[in-house]
Amino acid sequence: MTSLVVPGQPLGPASAYIPGTGVHIFNNQVIASLVGQVVTVPPASSSSSSSTTSTSTNPTISVVKPALTPEEEATSATLLPDVSSIVLCRITRINARQATASIFVVNDRVVGDEFQGVIRVQDVRLTEIDKVKIFTSFRPGDIVRAKVISLGDQSNYYLSTASNELGVIMANSESGDQMYPINWKEMKSARTGAVEERKVAKPF
Incomplete structure (x- = not known):
């Protein structure tokens, strides 16, 4: 059961993530809103030809229902x-x-x-x-x-x-x-x- 998170389970500080689907913010923590698996999407990076620097935001964290086989x-x-x-x-x-x-x-x-x-x-x-x-x-x-x-x-x-x-x-x-x-x-x-x-x- 360690692969699943459950509603109410804290996933990390709100300052470190952008909340996606299946989560909410409570007491400055990202909290799971449903039963499922945690998916973290890395921050998007942008760059220009005149600069080698890139800007990024925090990763987006979501909870999705586990993928099921057809059976x-x-x-x-x-x-x-x-x-x-x-x-x-x-x-x-x-x-x-x-x-x-x-x-x-x-x-x-x-x-x-x-x-x-x-x-x-x-x-x-x-x-x-x-x-x-x-x-x-x-x-x-x-x-x-x-x-x-x-x-x-x-x-x-x-x-x-x-x-x-x-x-x-x-x-x-x-x-x-x-x-x-x-x-x-x-x-x-x-x-x-x-x-x-x-x-x-x-x-x-």
């Missing part, structure tokens, strides 16, 4: 999560019993249609399950790596983050700042240093 194009719209699939999802809402998420990547492939999944409180982690609280594990907007453990009911897939490599991989603080993991249960704001609790995925 993948034919099946992408019907790509479905299956038991044991590793998915990327965005948390959309939470309550005391579960977190609801929108699945947009299945086994390193962007799905044609987003699917809904739930992470129940008993499926957040392996240890001390009785102490798990959804509100300190996830927040709406978090990007989570999870495993499909059941096809669930007609509207939801059941997901689990009960493994070291599963959990929150990207999150913003309450003030909207990008955070980075400092341990398995805490993330820290890159700007303010404020610490918030999450069920953090171990970085690859």
